[in-house]
Amino acid sequence: MRVLDINLEEYGAKKALVQKLKSMGMPTPKTEHYRYFGIRPILDKEYIPYTPPIESIEEADHIEIVDGTVTKAPKSIFVEFLTNPKVDDSHYDQIYYINHLLVDKTIHFELEKDMELKIVQKFTKTGTFVPYRIKISVHPGINAKIEEEFIVYAEESLYFYGYDIDLAKDSILQLVQNRVTGLESFAQIASHSVRCNKNSEFRLFTFDFGVAKTLHNYHITLKENAATNASHVIFGKERAKLGNTFHIENRGKDSKTHQISRNILKDRARGIFDGLLIVKNPAKYSAIYQDSKTILLNDGAYMVSKPQMEIYTEYISEATHGSTTGQLDEEALFYLRQRGIAKEQAKEMLVLSFLDEIFEKLGEEKIKKEFIELYEERE
Amino acid sequence: MSTMMKIENLHAKIGDKQILKGIDLKMLKGKVHAIMGPNGAGKSTLSKAIVGHPDVEVTEGKIIYKGKDITNWEPEERALEGIFMAFQHPVEIPGVNNAYFLRTALNAKRKHLGLPPLNAAEFLRLLKEKIKELGMREEMIHRSLNEGFSGGEKKLNEILQMEILEPDFVILDEIDSGLDIDALKKVSEAINKMRTPDRTFMIITHYRKILDYIEPDFVHVLKNGKVLKTGGIEIVDALEKEGYKIFEEA
Numbered sequence: 001m002r003v004l005d006i007n008l009e010e011y012g013a014k015k016a017l018v019q020k021l022k023s024m025g026m027p028t029p030k031t032e033h034y035r036y037f038g039i040r041p042i043l044d045k046e047y048i049p050y051t052p053p054i055e056s057i058e059e060a061d062h063i064e065i066v067d068g069t070v071t072k073a074p075k076s077i078f079v080e081f082l083t084n085p086k087v088d089d090s091h092y093d094q095i096y097y098i099n100h101l102l103v104d105k106t107i108h109f110e111l112e113k114d115m116e117l118k119i120v121q122k123f124t125k126t127g128t129f130v131p132y133r134i135k136i137s138v139h140p141g142i143n144a145k146i147e148e149e150f151i152v153y154a155e156e157s158l159y160f161y162g163y164d165i166d167l168a169k170d171s172i173l174q175l176v177q178n179r180v181t182g183l184e185s186f187a188q189i190a191s192h193s194v195r196c197n198k199n200s201e202f203r204l205f206t207f208d209f210g211v212a213k214t215l216h217n218y219h220i221t222l223k224e225n226a227a228t229n230a231s232h233v234i235f236g237k238e239r240a241k242l243g244n245t246f247h248i249e250n251r252g253k254d255s256k257t258h259q260i261s262r263n264i265l266k267d268r269a270r271g272i273f274d275g276l277l278i279v280k281n282p283a284k285y286s287a288i289y290q291d292s293k294t295i296l297l298n299d300g301a302y303m304v305s306k307p308q309m310e311i312y313t314e315y316i317s318e319a320t321h322g323s324t325t326g327q328l329d330e331e332a333l334f335y336l337r338q339r340g341i342a343k344e345q346a347k348e349m350l351v352l353s354f355l356d357e358i359f360e361k362l363g364e365e366k367i368k369k370e371f372i373e374l375y376e377e378r379e
Numbered sequence: 380m381s382t383m384m385k386i387e388n389l390h391a392k393i394g395d396k397q398i399l400k401g402i403d404l405k406m407l408k409g410k411v412h413a414i415m416g417p418n419g420a421g422k423s424t425l426s427k428a429i430v431g432h433p434d435v436e437v438t439e440g441k442i443i444y445k446g447k448d449i450t451n452w453e454p455e456e457r458a459l460e461g462i463f464m465a466f467q468h469p470v471e472i473p474g475v476n477n478a479y480f481l482r483t484a485l486n487a488k489r490k491h492l493g494l495p496p497l498n499a500a501e502f503l504r505l506l507k508e509k510i511k512e513l514g515m516r517e518e519m520i521h522r523s524l525n526e527g528f529s530g531g532e533k534k535l536n537e538i539l540q541m542e543i544l545e546p547d548f549v550i551l552d553e554i555d556s557g558l559d560i561d562a563l564k565k566v567s568e569a570i571n572k573m574r575t576p577d578r579t580f581m582i583i584t585h586y587r588k589i590l591d592y593i594e595p596d597f598v599h600v601l602k603n604g605k606v607l608k609t610g611g612i613e614i615v616d617a618l619e620k621e622g623y624k625i626f627e628e629a
């Protein structure tokens with residue numbers, strides 16, 4: 001099958017989705033948020049279709065999802081499967097709706113108490129197209145941490161997935177997405193929707209390390225006094241295409257968005273940071289901040305960095321954005337070498353110092369160590 | 380008296396600009412060599428050539444250090460062999476912790492010498508002792524390297540690195556500029572304490588003051604990419620009176 005060959009008429013039962021898609025049209029290489037990713041070779045390929053089955057869930061201390069099937073989960077979490085989940089009716093990504101159209105059973109996790117949760121996603125299918133969706137509901141006043149980790153064996157495959165996250169009022173969710181992809185032919189397009197209700201806080205960390213082709217599209221909306229604090233690191237090697245796009249909408253007054261992106265690219269890798277922050281008219285006194293910095297380690301590497309803002313209110317307390325792309329600071333590199341530190345180690349110190357702000361904020365060493373391992377792994 | 384560094388007919392460019400135009404200079408073991416010269420004479424360029432800065436392209440001549448031709452060595456090889464430069468303008472490196480950086484540098488050197496690395500605690504003890512002597516504030520070693528340091532603090536930090544790394548050949552490029560009176564004294568004391576029969580100093584300065592504290596054995600005057608004059612402290616007296624014009628080429 002080819003993903004774009006789906007016949008919308010076959011999905012009559014999902015009228016609203018079909019309607020939405022018809023009005024938006026199918027994604028094309030010219031679609032703004034796919035422009036730099038190159039979806040054509042990915043979407044035009046023939047895949048074996050696959051529908052993740054529902055299986056019995058083994059009790060474990062973490063959640064395991066294998067090719068879209070939940071195989072393990074802790075007892076403390078309520079897991080169910082939804083046939084008609086509520087969808088985001090204003091997502092900018094067509095694939096968000098295609099994904100929902102193709103999925104009959106959305107996985108649903110309810111977080112009803114404070115917790116730290118790990119989600120391990122395994123990707124194992126070859127030459128296959130795997131669509132699935134995950135909904136997470138964080139109950140009012142709950143403080144939860146989720147760490148998502150990838151294990152990738154899937155070659156020549158395409159995975160569609162995404163989170164629909166609902167942060168109820170006064171809740172806090174820290175979502176750490178640790179996406180290490182070691183296979184060049186692994187492709188993934190994920191489309192997320194996050195609703196931050198009144199006084200809630202969404203802390204997002206994304207780490208895209210590796211060689212694959214992945215694009216994550218986030219639509220995040222904030223109600224009154226809600227906050228999103230997002231930090232992103234891309235480290236791409238070889239012929240990787242690793243990207244994240246965002247529409248983050250401050251819809252309620254006193255809402256806050258703070259977003260930083262730090263990118264390191266080598267070989268012929270491409271990174272994409274395309275983030276649009278929107279302040280709607282009712283969102284008075286909100287504050288938005290966005291900043292993207294990139295280091296290209298060699299000539300063939302390439303970064304698309306597009307921080308953007310649209311502000312529809314006159315009363316805003318902060319709106320700052322910026323973007324820089326450059327090489328490692330030669331003077332700094334020389335300074336370290338003059339003190340006897342070997343060139344490669346000096347470079348690594350500078351690269352780490354560049355990412356330090358985000359690792360500090362995350363406050364744990366594990367992902368930093370993974371980064372160092374990947375960074376040091378030389379051909 | 381044995382030679383520490385011998386620079387022969389050194390020509391060097393930065394970009395397309397010929398800056399060093401045939402430097403001949405011999406610096407001796409255990410001696411302090413002061414280098415003076417007007418702005419733009421090429422003093423910093425000469426230092427950069429000695430430490431192997433990538434901006435400086437040596438087009439002719441050579442640099443012999445401890446009997447070896449180091450003209451084409453990598454900067455870190457020169458450093459590990461004992462060449463140290465206190466930068467005229469030390470760079471700020473956000474995110475690289477000062478103490479961590481210094482320990483990495485010291486352990487690189489110790490490894491080169493076949494010594495075991497110092498662990499964080501051992502190193503910190505050594506470091507605290509040195510910063511106290513220099514009158515530095517302790518919090519500076521826990522900050523990012525040179526980030527937000529005042530001009531004088533940056534210079535002190537260079538001296539701290541020199542003390543920790545114990546190099547054999549030390550270039551001080553205008554270490555005295557930007558230092559207050561007390562700091563200049565402390566820095567001079569630190570340098571004097573490190574004067575040994577095995578260590579050579581090349582002190583670049585515009586001012587007499589530091590040379591009153593650290594008496595040089597030789598004074599060289601550099602101008603327009605060449606050494607115009609070599610002598611003793613009397614040269615400084617003449618310069619103070621007459622300015623650089625007395626050393627104009629005929």
Ligand SMILES: Nc1ncnc2c1ncn2[C@@H]1O[C@H](COP(=O)(O)OP(=O)(O)OP(=O)(O)O)[C@@H](O)[C@H]1O
Pocket residue numbers: 393394396398416417418419420421422423424425434467
């Ligand atoms: N990166 C560079 N690009 C172009 N010209 C340079 C560069 N660095 C130095 N120069 C030029 O080389 C010449 C010598 O500079 P250098 O810094 O060596 O002088 P200096 O003797 O150290 O002067 P000062 O006493 O002002 O520090 C100057 O004319 C300077 O403008």
Ligand SMILES: [Mg+2]
Pocket residue numbers: 422423424467552
């Ligand atoms: Mg100079």
